[in-house]
Every structure is written in C-alpha cells, then in structure tokens.
Amino acid sequence: MLETLTRGFTAARERLAGVTSLRDENVDEALRDVRMSLLEADVDLAVVKDFLARVRERSLGEKISTRVRDASGRRIRITPGQHFVKSCEEELAALMGPVDPELSRGPGGVTSVMLLGLQGVGKTTVAAKLALHLKEEKRRPLLVAADVYRPAAVLQLQQLGERIEVPVHVGAEGERPPSICAAAAERVRLENFDSVVYDTAGRLAIDAEMMAELEEVERAVAPASRLLVCDALMGRDAVNVAKAFAERISLDGLVLTKLDGDARGGAALAVKEVTGIPIKFIGTGEALERLEPFRPEGLASRILGMGDVVGLVRDFEKVADEKEAEEDAERLLEGQFGFDDLLKQLRLIQKMGPMREVLSKLPMFGQVADQVEEGQLRKVESLIHSMTPAERSQPDLIDKSRTKRIARGSGRRSSDVKELVQRFGQMRDMMASLGPGGKLSKIPGLGRLSGAGMPPDMDPMAMLSDLGSENAGPGVRAQARKRAKQRGKRKQARKARRKNRRR
Structure with missing residues (x-):
C-alpha cells in the first residue's frame, strides 16, 4: 500500500542519516527523492511544488532543539534528519486534513447518507460497509437500493444486507430512483430508523442525465451527508471526477476505496488540496469490516514507514476481549506462554486483517511488511497442530524424534520445526526482557515493544520470515x-x- 511514496520518503530519510546540520544542499537532495516519488504517485504538479516548498521552509527556517523531553519526561536527542522527517509528516497530515469522519445528522437526529460516484468504484459495497459501521455504533440503519440500471445491483445489496442483518428498501418494478428514495425516507420516519444509506446509480462516465437524476434524488430526500465514492487506483482521474461532481452537487466528503491495492497514493494526497473536499472514509479490503474513518496523521505516518499505532489499537479493540487480552499480555510479557498462546495470537492477527496490513501499522515492521507472505501463518499453524498438548505447552520437550514426527504430520521438513522452535524461544526470551511502553501496551505481546527496542541479536525480518523460504530476511x-x-x-x-x- 502506497509503496511508491514510502520508497521516496525512506530514501530521503536515509540520505540525511548522520548529517550534523540541515543545509540547502542536503535538504535539496532529500527533497529530490521526495519529488520523484510524488510525481510517480500521480500527484498533481502544483500540489507537489507547494508541498516541497513548505517542507523546505520548515526544515531550513526553524531552529532545531537537539535535546527535548518526551511524554515521560526523559531527555532524548533529536537529529537534523529526524527534524526533516517530522516536517514531512506534519505537512503530509496538513495536506490531507483536517478531517472530521463523523456523519452529520438531519432533522429528527437521522443520519442520512447519499452515495454518489461512477460505475465500478464500489458504491454498493461501501453502502453495506457504512451500514455495518453505523450498526457497530448501536444505530439502526436502512439500506436503499436506488441503482436500478446496473444488472443485479439490487440483488447484490439485498445479499449484503442479509449478511450484516440490515433491512434493504427496494422499489417496485420500473420505479425511478427519486421515487424509491422518497419512499425510503418516509419508511425511515414511520419505522423509526435512525440512519439511512442511499445507494444511487452510477455511469461509466459523467453525463448530464446522471447528474440531473442525482439532483432529483437530492431534492427528494435532502440527505445530511453527500459522499462521493472514488477508486484510489484512478490516481489523478479521481481528483478530476471529484471536481466534476462538486460543480453540480455540494459534496460533504469522499470515500476512497481500494486503497490497499494502490501502490501510488496520488488520489489520497491530492484530492483534498485540489478540491477542498475531505476524505471521510477509506476502504482497505474487500471484507465488509474493512472500512476505516480517515485519519490523515495515521496515513502520513504509514507513508513515512513509521506505522500507525492508533489505527492498530482500534483494529485490535474490534476483535479482542479486553479482559482476556490483559491476561494474555501479562503471561506473554512474563515469558510464560506456549504454542497454544502463539496460535491464539496468530488467529487474532488474522481477524484484524491481512498480515501485511497489520504489520505495516507497526513502527518496527513497516519496512518488511511487503516481504511477508500470508502463507506463513498457515505454515506455522500446520506445525503447531501436529504437536501434542504437552509439546505445545512445553516446547522444550521437542527433541529430535519428536521433531521428525511433527514434520511428517504437518507435511513439512524437520528443519522447519527446528526453526520454529528456535524462533519461538527467542521471541519468548525477548518478551520477558522488554521494558514498559506506551500505546502498544493495549495489544497482547506488543505492550512493551515501543520503548525498549530490539535486542542486538534479534532480527525482526527473521522473526517474521517464511521459515526456509526465498522471502526470508537477511x-x-x-x-x-x-x-x-x-x-x-x-x-x-x-x-x-x-x-x-x-x-
């Protein structure tokens, strides 16, 4: 995700590693890497020039305090390179924000959302994702199938509504979208729904007929929020589409879909600056749970390869039981855990989303996330499933003969079993030796990771690499x-x- 941008900012950061002061020459060299990555990411040239000028001004125009105090009061040293990175992070966040992801409420406290966009950008799926999001906030949403032109669009929304247990309003045969939406708004009032999502029709291209129909729907239901759904893979075209829609309909925000498959990220960076329309939500996967309220500072941090701890904690809280997590974390950080606990943590990670997505939010692992394969978890699971209960709770019992039996049972090599046991022992020792940390303390096993750093003999890539695979770390x-x-x-x-x- 956004690899092009991350590569450019990483090159700039490495170029400034070890410099004693920020001067015109070294800042210009670093900004050259950033400029190339922004242009490769399909960011508008005017936006690129303004962004680089602001970063340059902040990097060279501010006095750097080489000694500062962190949140705990401890004095730490700040290098000129870190000051440059901080300037980039703050300017990236300012470029994409500020953003208020809250959905407005209309008369009677009803949250009504009208989704607009071209055909194929994922409006129907976003409608279901938004309904699920509202349901998780203890709301009672209604979905409205107003796309009567695309084949099976109504059926698709009905099936998605069944999956998330949200009712879907469907019009009569031949009924026009404005009439369907007006009838749905009346149903919301009569049946005491407190939120409604209108899935409107799109076209392959913007035309006068489509815009006129959307204006009719808007007049019929007066939605509290009008959200434009854009495909992140469209790049600069997404910005042009947003400008075209905004000329006819007052937009309150954007939903950027398929961001997990976008290696460039030009749309995410430029759309707010060019159109003034903020991004409200981002889609990071096909699953209905993969819709996130947009946080500019979180995305800026991930672009710079520094992870997104706040977003990670939010993902974790959705899938874990707090009391059970605290007990697991205590056992984990005392080094008193076995392979059953490891298997439990791996399954928890799988619930949080794709492995690469989760690792990219970790400050220490952002650089290696793209090298990790989803099959690694399945390999580890197969090895653990081939162990006896005693071997899982006491890995020290695994000798040469047991190793051969586990390898045969899982269809793996003996070397894979040995490597897993060795990595597990290293991880257990590391967890037992870590000191106190900050926000990561809410996540089992990672609680003290942020403040302690890795022991010198621990290789994060080796810990995460596919045992014995070509994708393994150094x-x-x-x-x-x-x-x-x-x-x-x-x-x-x-x-x-x-x-x-x-x-």
Missing part, C-alpha cells in the same frame, strides 16, 4: 546459506568415502 538467508554449505561439504565427504571403498 538473518534467515545467511543461516540457509550456511546450512547449504554444510550439506555440500557432507555430500562431498560421502562421495570421497564411496570412492575410497571402491579402491
């Missing part, structure tokens, strides 16, 4: 090369022994 690859070299020597020794026997 630490694992070095070990694999060493083992391959040893195997080669043993093979040569066997050949030599056979040769001597023949003589």
Whole structure:
C-alpha cells in the first residue's frame, strides 16, 4: 500500500542519516527523492511544488532543539534528519486534513447518507460497509437500493444486507430512483430508523442525465451527508471526477476505496488540496469490516514507514476481549506462554486483517511488511497442530524424534520445526526482557515493544520470515546459506568415502 511514496520518503530519510546540520544542499537532495516519488504517485504538479516548498521552509527556517523531553519526561536527542522527517509528516497530515469522519445528522437526529460516484468504484459495497459501521455504533440503519440500471445491483445489496442483518428498501418494478428514495425516507420516519444509506446509480462516465437524476434524488430526500465514492487506483482521474461532481452537487466528503491495492497514493494526497473536499472514509479490503474513518496523521505516518499505532489499537479493540487480552499480555510479557498462546495470537492477527496490513501499522515492521507472505501463518499453524498438548505447552520437550514426527504430520521438513522452535524461544526470551511502553501496551505481546527496542541479536525480518523460504530476511538467508554449505561439504565427504571403498 502506497509503496511508491514510502520508497521516496525512506530514501530521503536515509540520505540525511548522520548529517550534523540541515543545509540547502542536503535538504535539496532529500527533497529530490521526495519529488520523484510524488510525481510517480500521480500527484498533481502544483500540489507537489507547494508541498516541497513548505517542507523546505520548515526544515531550513526553524531552529532545531537537539535535546527535548518526551511524554515521560526523559531527555532524548533529536537529529537534523529526524527534524526533516517530522516536517514531512506534519505537512503530509496538513495536506490531507483536517478531517472530521463523523456523519452529520438531519432533522429528527437521522443520519442520512447519499452515495454518489461512477460505475465500478464500489458504491454498493461501501453502502453495506457504512451500514455495518453505523450498526457497530448501536444505530439502526436502512439500506436503499436506488441503482436500478446496473444488472443485479439490487440483488447484490439485498445479499449484503442479509449478511450484516440490515433491512434493504427496494422499489417496485420500473420505479425511478427519486421515487424509491422518497419512499425510503418516509419508511425511515414511520419505522423509526435512525440512519439511512442511499445507494444511487452510477455511469461509466459523467453525463448530464446522471447528474440531473442525482439532483432529483437530492431534492427528494435532502440527505445530511453527500459522499462521493472514488477508486484510489484512478490516481489523478479521481481528483478530476471529484471536481466534476462538486460543480453540480455540494459534496460533504469522499470515500476512497481500494486503497490497499494502490501502490501510488496520488488520489489520497491530492484530492483534498485540489478540491477542498475531505476524505471521510477509506476502504482497505474487500471484507465488509474493512472500512476505516480517515485519519490523515495515521496515513502520513504509514507513508513515512513509521506505522500507525492508533489505527492498530482500534483494529485490535474490534476483535479482542479486553479482559482476556490483559491476561494474555501479562503471561506473554512474563515469558510464560506456549504454542497454544502463539496460535491464539496468530488467529487474532488474522481477524484484524491481512498480515501485511497489520504489520505495516507497526513502527518496527513497516519496512518488511511487503516481504511477508500470508502463507506463513498457515505454515506455522500446520506445525503447531501436529504437536501434542504437552509439546505445545512445553516446547522444550521437542527433541529430535519428536521433531521428525511433527514434520511428517504437518507435511513439512524437520528443519522447519527446528526453526520454529528456535524462533519461538527467542521471541519468548525477548518478551520477558522488554521494558514498559506506551500505546502498544493495549495489544497482547506488543505492550512493551515501543520503548525498549530490539535486542542486538534479534532480527525482526527473521522473526517474521517464511521459515526456509526465498522471502526470508537477511538473518534467515545467511543461516540457509550456511546450512547449504554444510550439506555440500557432507555430500562431498560421502562421495570421497564411496570412492575410497571402491579402491
């Protein structure tokens, strides 16, 4: 997600590593990397120029305090490179914000949302996601199927409504969208719904007929919020579409879909600056739960490769029981846990979303998230499932014969079992030795990660890498090369022994 932008800002940060002061020459070199990544991300040229000018002014025009106090009162040293990164982060957040993701309420306290957009951007799915979002806030939403032109659009919304247990209002055969929406608004009043989402029709391109019909719907229901749904993969075209819609209908915000598949991110950065319309929500996956209220500071932090702890905590709170999580975290940080606990944590991570998405929100793992494969979790699960209850609770019991049995039962190699046990032991020792931390303390096993740092012999990539795979990190690859070299020597020794026997 947004790899193009992250690559440019990472190159700029590395270029300033070790410099003692920010000068015109080194700042311009760093900004050159940033400029290239922004242009590759399809950000409007005028936006790029303004952004770079503001970052340059802040980097060179402010006095840097090399010693500051953190939230706990501890004095820490700030480098010129860190000051540059801070300037980039704040300017990125300002470029995309400020944003209020709350949905407005109309007369009677009803939250009415009208979704607009071109065909194929995901309006119907977003309608269901918004209804689920409202339902999670203890609201009683109604979905309205007003897209009568796209084949099976009404049926799709009905099926999505069944999945999330939200009623769907459907018009009569041949009824026009303005009439359907007006009837739905009356149903909201009569049946005491407190929120309603109108899924309107789109076209392959903006035309006068579509805009006239949307204006009719707007007059018929007077929605409290008019949200334009845009595909993040459209890049600069998303900005142009937003400008075209805004000329005819007053928009209150945007929903940016498919952001998880967007390597560039130009639409996310430029749309607010160019159109003045804020992004309210972002779609980060196909699952109906994958709709997030937009936080500019969180996305800015992820673009810079520094994770998004607040967003991670929010994801965790949706899928975990707080009391149980506290008990797990206490056991985890004391080093008193086994493979059953590890399996439980892995399943919890899977509930939070794709593995890469979760890791990209961790400050220490953002750089390696794209190298992690989803199949790694399944491999670990298969190994753990092949262990006996005693072996899961006491991994030290796993000797050579048990290793062979676990490998046969899981369809893996003995080396995979050994590597998993070794990594597990390292992780258990690391967790037991970590000191107190901040926001990550709400997540089991990560509570003290932020303040302590990694022990010098721990390789995060090795911890997360696919055991024995080509995607493994430097630490694992070095070990694999060493083992391959040893195997080669043993093979040569066997050949030599056979040769001597023949003589």
